[in-house]
Amino acid sequence: MGLVLIVDDIPGNLRLVEALLEPDQHQVRTAGGGAEALRLVRAQPPDLVLMDVIMPFVDGFDACRAIKQDPATRLIPVVLVTSLDDAASRIRGIEAGADDFVSKPFNAPELRARVRSLLRMKCYTDDLESVDAVMVSLALTIEARDRTTGGHCQCLAQYASTLGRTLRLDAEDLSALARGGFLHDVGKVGIPDAVLLKRGPLAPDEYELIKQHTLIGDRLCSELRSLHKVRPIVRHHHERLDGSGYPDGLRGDTTPLLAQIMGIVDVFDALTTERPYRTAMPTALAAEELRREVARGWRRADLVGAFLEQVAHC
Numbered sequence: 672m673g674l675v676l677i678v679d680d681i682p683g684n685l686r687l688v689e690a691l692l693e694p695d696q697h698q699v700r701t702a703g704g705g706a707e708a709l710r711l712v713r714a715q716p717p718d719l720v721l722m723d724v725i726m727p728f729v730d731g732f733d734a735c736r737a738i739k740q741d742p743a744t745r746l747i748p749v750v751l752v753t754s755l756d757d758a759a760s761r762i763r764g765i766e767a768g769a770d771d772f773v774s775k776p777f778n779a780p781e782l783r784a785r786v787r788s789l790l791r792m793k794c795y796t797d798d799l800e801s802v803d804a805v806m807v808s809l810a811l812t813i814e815a816r817d818r819t820t821g822g823h824c825q826c827l828a829q830y831a832s833t834l835g836r837t838l839r840l841d842a843e844d845l846s847a848l849a850r851g852g853f854l855h856d857v858g859k860v861g862i863p864d865a866v867l868l869k870r871g872p873l874a875p876d877e878y879e880l881i882k883q884h885t886l887i888g889d890r891l892c893s894e895l896r897s898l899h900k901v902r903p904i905v906r907h908h909h910e911r912l913d914g915s916g917y918p919d920g921l922r923g924d925t926t927p928l929l930a931q932i933m934g935i936v937d938v939f940d941a942l943t944t945e946r947p948y949r950t951a952m953p954t955a956l957a958a959e960e961l962r963r964e965v966a967r968g969w970r971r972a973d974l975v976g977a978f979l980e981q982v983a984h985c
């Protein structure tokens with residue numbers, strides 16, 4: 672059982688599919704077109720979308736593509752309804768990201784079996800997502816240890832994914848940047864409060880301890896396959912192009928691009944946020960500091976330039 676959204680512009684078809692699914696006692700919602708379907712999907716994400724392909728205005732292909740391109744909804748299975756033997760529509764559907772197809776006229780047992788099977792799969796992906804949610808709440812708990820950095824994770828996720836969009840990165844990378852904004856410092860869970868929250872400069876051995884947060888975070892994320900794209904951000908967001916960063920002293924573009932992006936927004940956010948030992952730096956001075964880091968050979972000029980351009984328009 673699950674929440675199924677049926678989409679068709681012909682009311683009779685909606686009623687027919689509703690009746691066919693009735694024995695399985697799913698919760699059913701209906702939408703009369705692609706645009707209404709997208710509104711409902713965003714307002715209350717269903718467990719499955721069963722959608723006709725031929726509809727006026729926003730058709731089934733466009734609505735399916737929009738669902739699959741949005742990181743918040745891309746794991747919702749979409750089944751497209753095509754007419755029998757319509758191979759061209761199936762190819763278009765696959766390109767739009769459809770998970771399965773059913774043909775009209777409906778074969779009731781087949782339709783019900785497909786819906787049940789995709790709802791079972793959705794349960795597994797929900798489990799994966801809840802593991803992600805646990806990781807994010809862990810990151811927010813760590814953030815809450817130091818009240819002066821409240822909202823830091825949210826800010827970083829936003830800055831980083833906006834920069835990613837400017838650089839025309841794909842949806843998977845954008846999602847990694849958004850999650851990396853929350854998870855990049857998750858390894859701080861292993862750093863004692865006395866060091867993490869210390870007012871004033873750190874002793875060399877304390878600094879060495881702080882550096883461990885990248886390795887601890889990487890180990891935590893390694894347990895979760897769903898975080899494979901986020902792991903490099905967690906491990907490498909403190910690397911510098913000249914090899915003077917940590918934990919691995921990577922040089923140049925051997926530091927993954929997503930980690931370089933997170934490194935830039937992390938520094939900017941840290942400088943412009945109030946800390947126990949100093950006040951927040953104005954944006955213009957923080958921008959100067961980032962340019963100095965480019966001149967020192969720590970960061971890529973094009974990435975810092977694109978980021979500062981973005982900040983200027985905020």
Ligand SMILES: [Fe+2]
Pocket residue numbers: 855856884908909
């Ligand atoms: Fe960090």
